[in-house]
Amino acid sequence: MDETQLREIIHRIVQEELDPNRIPIGVSNHHIHLTKEDYQTLFPHQPMEVFKPLKQPKEFASKQTATIVGPNGKIEHVRILGPCRKHSQVEIARSEAIRIGVDAPIRLSGHLDGAPSVKLVTPDGEVTVQGVIIAKRHIHMSDQDAQRFGVKLGDTVSVEIDSENRKTIYNDVICRPRADFVLEMHIDTDEANAANVGRNTFGRLIKPKDEA
Amino acid sequence: MDETQLREIIHRIVQEELDPNRIPIGVSNHHIHLTKEDYQTLFPHQPMEVFKPLKQPKEFASKQTATIVGPNGKIEHVRILGPCRKHSQVEIARSEAIRIGVDAPIRLSGHLDGAPSVKLVTPDGEVTVQGVIIAKRHIHMSDQDAQRFGVKLGDTVSVEIDSENRKTIYNDVICRPRADFVLEMHIDTDEANAANVGRNTFGRLIKPKDEA
Numbered sequence: 001m002d003e004t005q006l007r008e009i010i011h012r013i014v015q016e017e018l019d020p021n022r023i024p025i026g027v028s029n030h031h032i033h034l035t036k037e038d039y040q041t042l043f044p045h046q047p048m049e050v051f052k053p054l055k056q057p058k059e060f061a062s063k064q065t066a067t068i069v070g071p072n073g074k075i076e077h078v079r080i081l082g083p084c085r086k087h088s089q090v091e092i093a094r095s096e097a098i099r100i101g102v103d104a105p106i107r108l109s110g111h112l113d114g115a116p117s118v119k120l121v122t123p124d125g126e127v128t129v130q131g132v133i134i135a136k137r138h139i140h141m142s143d144q145d146a147q148r149f150g151v152k153l154g155d156t157v158s159v160e161i162d163s164e165n166r167k168t169i170y171n172d173v174i175c176r177p178r179a180d181f182v183l184e185m186h187i188d189t190d191e192a193n194a195a196n197v198g199r200n201t202f203g204r205l206i207k208p209k210d211e212a
Numbered sequence: 213m214d215e216t217q218l219r220e221i222i223h224r225i226v227q228e229e230l231d232p233n234r235i236p237i238g239v240s241n242h243h244i245h246l247t248k249e250d251y252q253t254l255f256p257h258q259p260m261e262v263f264k265p266l267k268q269p270k271e272f273a274s275k276q277t278a279t280i281v282g283p284n285g286k287i288e289h290v291r292i293l294g295p296c297r298k299h300s301q302v303e304i305a306r307s308e309a310i311r312i313g314v315d316a317p318i319r320l321s322g323h324l325d326g327a328p329s330v331k332l333v334t335p336d337g338e339v340t341v342q343g344v345i346i347a348k349r350h351i352h353m354s355d356q357d358a359q360r361f362g363v364k365l366g367d368t369v370s371v372e373i374d375s376e377n378r379k380t381i382y383n384d385v386i387c388r389p390r391a392d393f394v395l396e397m398h399i400d401t402d403e404a405n406a407a408n409v410g411r412n413t414f415g416r417l418i419k420p421k422d423e424a
Contacts, residue, residue, distance in 0.1 A: 093405065094405035094406075094408065095307065095401060095402070095405045098405075106376075106377040106378060106408060136377060136378075137378070164318075165318040165348060165384055166318060166348075166349070166382075166384055167383035167384045168380065168381065168382055168383060168384075168406075169380065169381035169383065170378075170380055171379035171380060171381065172377055172378055172379045172380075187406075189307060190307070190402050190405035190406045191406040193305065193306035193307045193310075193402035193406070194306075194380075194399075194402045194403040194405070194406030194407070195406070196306065196318060
């Protein structure tokens, strides 16, 4: 690499860093949230152990995994995320929902009305959980971020993903500000693959007023 | 359903039908194109049989399938498309490329320089094919369509997909007019899932001049 090429790369990185509308992208692989009760049933002899902290405060991927069993197939080694929640919930990609034969709706986390049920299995137990969802695109952000972007809880925005060969604009992205959230757009593996999202891919928020 | 609801649905369908920029979407599942020689090696005793005609003239999905073997996994029951071509080629989704450990580039059909090789296996034989690609988004269209849209071979356009819950704009879509092509945007399964594409989902062409 010569100086001209290096300068071009640095220029691009600095421009990106300075962009006030830049959004880091977090790709969510399929995962499971459990209540304490469901966790106890599936892992009666194991306290939940941290495998890897996630970007949002206190959230972590645990060492524990379970198998999701649908009418037409199963998904093995699906990680339990911690800490435990007030309602158990399974999040899978649309491609996986089709493969295992579950008609999962596209929903924000916690919106489980009418969502189908699915069986979770470990060597020590099994539970049936309502429900299974395909995660709706959303952006975690602090209240300061929301103020800066001029958005509020539940607003729908668009995010431009400027990747190589598969530039994409994701519309229907829901804003989720909370005092302690860290700025991060969550998309699933189907969406990451469709937009060729890699380690150095960022999103760029397009506010509703920009779209007019 | 009462008359008001019915009228709303019909109104929406008529509007879509009348939209001059409407593009039907064809979702390409993983598939294999073979030369006559490679076909002979994999299926020495079977002439290629039509399973289902495709939308583009003379193209068809055959009854024959093979297994794609990569360094970290395999994809079974992958359909051979006919008729035979002058170069063998394997097209898979990015999710599958990651799963089987192949660093497949995003390319238009036939652009195989530097693409990795992969082994294809049937009960009767095996061949190694260069190359494996992830299909770059493209639109098949007739010359009349191209004239109507004001685009030419190789032009890059954007297509808006107005699906429920996952509205998406796919940029980086390449125009491929040819006298006998039928209007159809090709995306792969990752892209279809990411944009929640169903049976009644259409695209809408956004010409470069509209984007300014």
